[in-house]
Amino acid sequence: MKMSVENQSIIEKLDLLGCIQCGRCTGGCPVTVRTNLNVRRFVYDAYQASLEDLMEELAQYSEIWDCTGCHTCAVRCPKGLKPVEVLYSLRNQIVESGKVEPTVRDALESVFLEGNPWGKPKATRFDWMEGLEVKTAEEGQEVEYLFYVCCSVAYDPKLQVVAQNMVKILEKAGVDYAFLGEEESCCGSEVQALGEEELFMEVQEENVELFSSYPAKKIVTLSPHCLSALKKYEGLEAEVIHYTQLLAELIDEGKLSWEGEFPKKVVYHDPCYLGKQNEVYDEPRQVLKSVPGIELTEFDRSRERSLCCEGGGGKMWVETESQQERLAETRARNAKELEAQVIVCACPFCILTLDDAVKAVGYEEEMEVMEITEILGKVL
Amino acid sequence: MSEKPRVGVYVCHCGINIAATVNVEEVVEFASRLPGVTVVRNYAYMCSDPGQQLVREDIENENLNRIVVASCSPRMHEITFRRTLQDAGLNPYYLEMANIREHCSWVHPDSEEATPKAKKLVSAAVSKARMLEPLEEKEVDSERTAMVIGGGIAGIQSALDIADAGYQVYLVEKSPSVGGRMAQLDKTFPTLDCSACIMTPKMVDVANHPNIELMTYSEVEEVNGFIGNFEVKVRKKARYVDIDKCNGCGECADNCRVKNRIPNEFDANVGKRSAIYLPFPQAVPAKFTVDPDHCLYLTKGKCGKGPKCQEVCGTGAIDFEQQDEEVEVKVGAIIVATGFDTFDPSNKPEYGYQDYPNVITGLEMERLVAASGPTGGELLIGEGENARKPKKVAFIQCVGSRDASVGNEYCSRVCCMYTAKQAHLIKEKIPDAEVTVYYMDVRAFGKGFEEFYDRVRREGIRYIRGNPSEIFKKDDKLIVKVEDTLTATPREDEADLVVLAVGLEPRQDARGVIDLLRLSQTSDRFFMEAHPKLYPVDTSTDGVFLAGCAQGPKDIPDTVAQAKGAAASAMIPLSRGKVKVEAQTAEVNEATCRGCGFCTEVCPYSAIELKTINWFGHEVNVAEVNEALCKGCGTCSAACLSNSIQPRSFRDSQIMPQIAALGVKS
Known part of the structure; x- marks a missing residue:
């Protein structure tokens, strides 16, 4: 039997022989209700395929692009495998062969050239700061909290308010903070999910170097996707946290409180990248509960059992073909059953998918999708 | 020590275990040139009788006074060869072993590395052997009594065996009654014997046996001494009830102000009790106990105008002035039979155990189907007017077992079978119920197990191969999210009731027992036996033995067998009345x-x-x-x-x- 060193390392790297075929990965996979993806089968088939050098053939199955990167499969695996990474390495086969969808190709090219996946010029990354006094980091000068703004927040007009409000909140709390200057660039979270491992390694290397010139006690991300990516970086010394963790702490210490009221019934949607992947469940809720007048309710499927919105895993650039309702639409219907006026979230991708979903099911008159900082902006 | 050393070196082949990688001839040749060496031999199996005979003959004929055996680890055969020396009239401590198997032939792939290393090990052993001195083995008297810690079926069986053999036993149980986990079970697999029916006679026996001093509601506080001579301090906790006066009538519990408000541990907290309570009707001793954490009088210092229990007790048994009592006993051996806890499924939040009342554990199921349980054996879901029999029941296997994500990599050995049994019981009680078992492998390894598994499948229990990943709610139904791995079909199955087949874990309070008795743990955190095959009931502390699930998950037959084994081993010092003490002190x-x-x-x-x-x-x-x-x-x-x-x-x-x-x- 032929077995190249490279294939041997895939078997070892992904621990394919550790799988006992229990099915918890596919059983937990949120997209099985609307696609044919069966991640357990891919774990099973990848072993044989890698022995026989057939990974490229296995990668032809279009389902590998249905994965939303939520990591439920990895969290639930009783043997510590990460089935999602089998799909990512199959995507890698396709990306390396160059036969990717144009949308994916453009996103990856844009990260390489402009430091963001949205095809926007590098030069306009900081347009969101216009009209605001924002402290930016100075080389070699340590700050307590260094903020890392997600590409989507930086460029998307609906999301820029997240960063803008964050500046106002930080000024109010009087903490020692700084935002990265014009050198800030994509974290690579979705690059890796799309299978472009090499570009991810490059991005990682550049960012680790960047962070070494701007020392900070903690790096604070606005997006859970950046949080997950930065936490994976090899050689990054500073602790990385999500902004909800910082705000919960400031509120707890009495350094932050609110003037206004937000008298609405809201339901919090746990982003997979924040909850399942980083076990941040309580802090966003603590922040919301601190808002006067707010009525916080819960989805039946919340926290560890939260339903994915399908916004991660590179899905912003790959459409799933299915007749079945989108999961984000299911989420919107569940919110309506709870009579929630606002679906509130702490992830830019969730915001975009849920916002689309609320419109698609025709609830936009009665229901809003808001980022936590949007609510905080109203009670500052 | 004036005698000049005359060393005999014996190189063992251990079949091919050593000889395949160590060039034995070369080692023999090398050893013969070492100073002080008189005789060198090699043999296929030195531990065999002919092998030992070689040593005995040489001692006699060649006047050898030091022996080096180059073979395996001394762990197993040092004792064998010491005896050989003794038989030949040589002090047994004139022996040195060179471990050329575990430390050499087994860890080196070829003789290029193994042979020179074997030579060094032999040379080192000879160097030490030349300097050995004779030692004297001493013996001290042993107490002819034993202590058993834990009053479940393991502890009960050990105590009965030792007591039947004529020795005094102190049986110490932490809770108010003996019985342990087995008493909580309804029926037992695969025979469907009623657990209480086969258990209660043994519980009564330990209470009545003239050689057993039963100490319930008691804890071991301190252990000093060594095999044959342990001094143990036991704290008898205050029951606030004079057990000589209490006649077990139950008037006190009926009149307790917090009656039916305190979760009953014995009913896996699905039933409720009073602050003064008998854990279950067949409890031994049949004496009431006041729960100091919930009794109003003891926690708040006030219970209405005065504790009602005291008022109604016809024998004046209730005594709130009662104090803990400390007793000290001397025993020759100790058996640890402290049992297990079941896995807490709130550590797997995806199953919604904390969110949905109709997601329950296997142990809770036992209490709900048991005639002595809080529902009298009627299985109902929903409250009040909404109470109904479940029509769709799902069992999930391996909850907290074979699962590295919760740190339990081992198989709990009983869940496959207790699930099969519970599925059968549900089918018996609710014949039109749809019962589904979600599994990844069915491990039916014991006597009669596979036959029982066959039987329940044919009774209409559906087995779906796939371990569920999530439970959520749609309207009033629970949804089990799972993949049928045999057809690669993801499913969302409805259920009225979900039973989590929770695995077995070391007890939460195991640390205290470890510290008391200097026990070790295996990587699964259960107590470690001295050798997994050859000393399965012994521990690294001489005179301390293990029985039951404290050592690892096991079913009732295996527990009873191990308990009898531990009893037999514990009786060795008791029956000899003497124990050897270490000579190499x-x-x-x-x-x-x-x-x-x-x-x-x-x-x-x-x-x-x-x-x-x-x-x-x-x-x-x-x-x-x-x-x-x-x-x-x-x-x-x-x-x-x-x-x-x-x-x-x-x-x-x-x-x-x-x-x-x-x-x-x-």
Whole structure:
């Protein structure tokens, strides 16, 4: 039997022989209700395929692009495998062969050239700061909290308010903070999910170097996707946290409180990248509960059992073909059953998918999708 | 020691275990040239009788006075060869073993590395053997009594066996009644015997046996001493009930102000009890106990105008002035039968155990189907008017077992079968119920297990191969999210009731037992046996034995078998009335000892104390070793600043030449 060193390392790297075929990965996979993806089968088939050098053939199955990167499969695996990474390495086969969808190709090219996946010029990354006094980091000068703004927040007009409000909140709390200057660039979270491992390694290397010139006690991300990516970086010394963790702490210490009221019934949607992947469940809720007048309710499927919105895993650039309702639409219907006026979230991708979903099911008159900082902006 | 060393070296082939990688002939040739070596031989299996005979003959014919056996680890056969020496009239401590198997042939792939290493090991052993001294094996008297800690089926069985053999047993149980986990079960697999029916006679036996002193609601506080001579302090907790007066009528519980408000541990918290309670109707002793954490009088100092229980008790048994009592007993052996806890499924939040009342554990299921349980054996879901029989019941296997994500990599061995049994019981009680078992492998390995599994499948229990990943709610139904892995079909199945087949875990309070008795744990956190195959009921502490699930998950037949094994082993010192004490103990050189006491602090066995001696007219402190307690570990020697305390057979003068021999390039 032929077995190249490279294939041997895939078997070892992904621990394919550790799988006992229990099915918890596919059983937990949120997209099985609307696609044919069966991640357990891919774990099973990848072993044989890698022995026989057939990974490229296995990668032809279009389902590998249905994965939303939520990591439920990895969290639930009783043997510590990460089935999602089998799909990512199959995507890698396709990306390396160059036969990717144009949308994916453009996103990856844009990260390489402009430091963001949205095809926007590098030069306009900081347009969101216009009209605001924002402290930016100075080389070699340590700050307590260094903020890392997600590409989507930086460029998307609906999301820029997240960063803008964050500046106002930080000024109010009087903490020692700084935002990265014009050198800030994509974290690579979705690059890796799309299978472009090499570009991810490059991005990682550049960012680790960047962070070494701007020392900070903690790096604070606005997006859970950046949080997950930065936490994976090899050689990054500073602790990385999500902004909800910082705000919960400031509120707890009495350094932050609110003037206004937000008298609405809201339901919090746990982003997979924040909850399942980083076990941040309580802090966003603590922040919301601190808002006067707010009525916080819960989805039946919340926290560890939260339903994915399908916004991660590179899905912003790959459409799933299915007749079945989108999961984000299911989420919107569940919110309506709870009579929630606002679906509130702490992830830019969730915001975009849920916002689309609320419109698609025709609830936009009665229901809003808001980022936590949007609510905080109203009670500052 | 004036005798000149005449060393015999015996190189074992161990079949091909050693000979395949070590060139035995070469080692023999090498050994024959070592100083002091008189005879060198090799043999296929030195531990066999002909192998030992070689040694015996040479001792007699060649006047050998030191023996080196180059074979396996001394763990197994040091005792074998010591006996060989003794049979031939040589002091058994004139033996040194060179481990050329585990340390050599098994770990090196070829003879290029293994043979030179074997030579070094033999050379080192010969160097040490030349310096060995004869030691005397001593014996001390053993108490002819035993203690059993834990009053479940394991502890009960051990206690009964020892007591039946005629020895006194102290059976210590933490909770108010004996019975343990087995008493909580409804029926037992695969025979469907009623658990209580086969259990209660044994519970009564331990209470009535003339040789058993039953100490319920008691905890072991302190253990000192060693095999044959343990001194154990037991704290008998205050029950606030005089058990000589209590007749078990139950008037007190009926009149308790917090009646039916306190979760009953015995009913896996699905039933409720009063603050004064009998854990279950068949409890032994059938005496009531006041729960000091919930009794209004004890927690708040006030219970209405006065405790009602006291008012209604016809025999005046209730005594709120009662205090804990401490007793001290001496025993020759101790059996640890402290049992297990079930896995807490809130550590797997995806199953919604904390969110949905109709997601329950296997142990809760036992109480709900048991005739003695809080529902009288009627299985209902929903409350009040909404109460109904479940029509769709799902069982999920391996909850908290075979699962590295919760740190339990082992199989709990009983869940496959208790699930099959519970599925059968549901089908019996609710014949039109759809019962589904979600599994990843069915492990039906015991006697009658596979047959039972066959039977329940044919009764209409559906087995779907796939371990569910999530439970959520749609309207009033639970949804089990799972993949049928045999057809690769993801499913969302409805259920009225989900039973989580929770696995077995070491008890939460296991740490205390470990510290009391110096036990070790295996990587699964259960108590470690001295050898997984050959000393399965022994521990690393002589005279302390294991029985039941404290050592690892097992079913009732295996538990009872192990309990009987532990009882038999514990009776060895009891029946001999004497125990051997370690000969290779530490020795103090009083001339150089400065009495700093360092050794007394580091000794893990508390075997060293300082004593005052008269040294040429001066009163000085020196260390003194209690040879009955000393295990010869050498910790004292490593700590000693003046080389004044040394373990026999491991003196510097003995191990330095050994180390030197290893360092010389061959």
